[in-house]
Amino acid sequence: MLREMEISRAIIEAYTGELLESLSLDVAIVGAGPSGMVAGYYLAKNGAKVAIFEKKLSIGGGIWGGAMGFNKIVVQEEAREILDEFGITYKPFGKGLYVADAIETATTIASKAVKAGVKIFNMVEVEDLVVKNDRVAGIVINWTPVLMTGLHVDPLTVEAKFVIDSTGHGAQISQHLVKRGLIEVPGEGPMWAEKGEELTVEHTREIFLGLYVTGMAANAIAGAPRMGPIFGGMFLSGRKAAFEILEKLR
Ligand code: 48F
Incomplete structure (x- = not known):
């Protein structure tokens, strides 16, 4: 017999089990874009x-x-x-460039990351950071619809040894330290693909104890140029952050 209540129980038990398991993490990544998912994959795989x-x-x-x-x-x-x-398929285009399908890229990276052990909580917005003794020690989370509708509902907290701001152009997570006067974020510069790609990787680093930046958030931190739809820098940035953090976790 198909009981609606059993369907509900299956979902609630499975989800809350994973959420409880994730309340204390080695690494909390904010944002499931290319740099965040690539970082997650290499971290979990290792x-x-x-x-x-x-x-x-x-x-x-x-x-x-x-x-x-x-x-x-x-x-x-x-x-x-x-x-x-x-294992993403691509075709060469001219000298040193490769074209891949966006849908295959997004789905494959997500699938490999999840199968490597990354838990992805979608529809969950990170609204602040936990900072203790001058070190980022976790994230403050709430349901996206709660924040969208402006309901006065207090958040929950996840502790993490490292947090990665992979939120893209606005470096939204780092902005929480900006508004407390702890760091500065100049914001990204105008388009210059080659420079932007190079600097994305260069500026992927720990910007505050416990807080890493990847992808376009790393550009925003450094005032580096945007680069448009070339993604190598995003992937390399995610991988760089993962290996630096793995080294520190050891
Ligand atoms: O912007 P996004 O794809 O980040 P990225 O890894 O890659 C940038 C490229 O996609 C592209 C580019 C490079 O060629 O210019 O834009 O730097 O993904 C960022 C993700 O973070 C989520 C957001 O919805 C998106 O999926 N995000 C942003 N703020 C929050 C968040 C937040 N406060 N809490 C949770 N997720």
């Missing part, structure tokens, strides 16, 4: 306890639309090995 919190219903961030809705992305030679690691 034994870290990691979860991604994504405010939207869908994962993938800026991957889906390619550019202007042409759902293809470009990846440069330096990051080809990451496409290979994930």
Whole structure:
């Protein structure tokens, strides 16, 4: 017999079990865009306890639309090995550029990350950071619809040894330290693809004890140029953050 109550119980038990299990993490990643999911994959694959919190219903961030809705992305030679690691198909285009399908890229990275052990909590917005003794020690979470509707509902907290701000262009998580006068975020500069790609990886780092930045958030922190629909820098940035954090966790 199909009992509605049993369906509800299955969902609630499975979800709350994973949420309880994720209340204390090695790494809490904020944002399920390319840099966050790639970081999560390498962290989980190498034994870290990691979860991604994504405010939207869908994962993938800026991957889906390619550019202007042409759902293809470009990846440069330096990051080809990451496409290979994930098993994403691509075609060469000119010298040192590869074109991949945006839908295949988003779904494959997400699938590999989840199968590596990353828990993804979608529809959960990170609204603040926990900071103790001058170190980021966790995240403050709430349901996205609660924040969208402006309901006065207090949040919950997840503790983490490291937090990664992978929230893209606005570096939304780092902004919580800006408003407390703890760091400065100049915001990203105008388009310059080559420089932007290079600087994204260079500026992927721990900007405050316990807080890493990846992808476009790393650009915003550094005032580096935006680069449009080329994604190699996002992938390399996620991988760099993962390996630096793994080293520190050891
Ligand atoms: O913007 P996004 O894709 O981040 P990224 O990894 O990649 C940037 C590229 O997609 C593209 C580009 C490069 O060529 O310019 O834009 O830097 O993904 C960021 C994710 O973070 C989520 C947001 O919904 C998106 O899916 N996000 C943002 N703020 C929060 C959040 C928050 N406060 N809590 C939870 N998720």
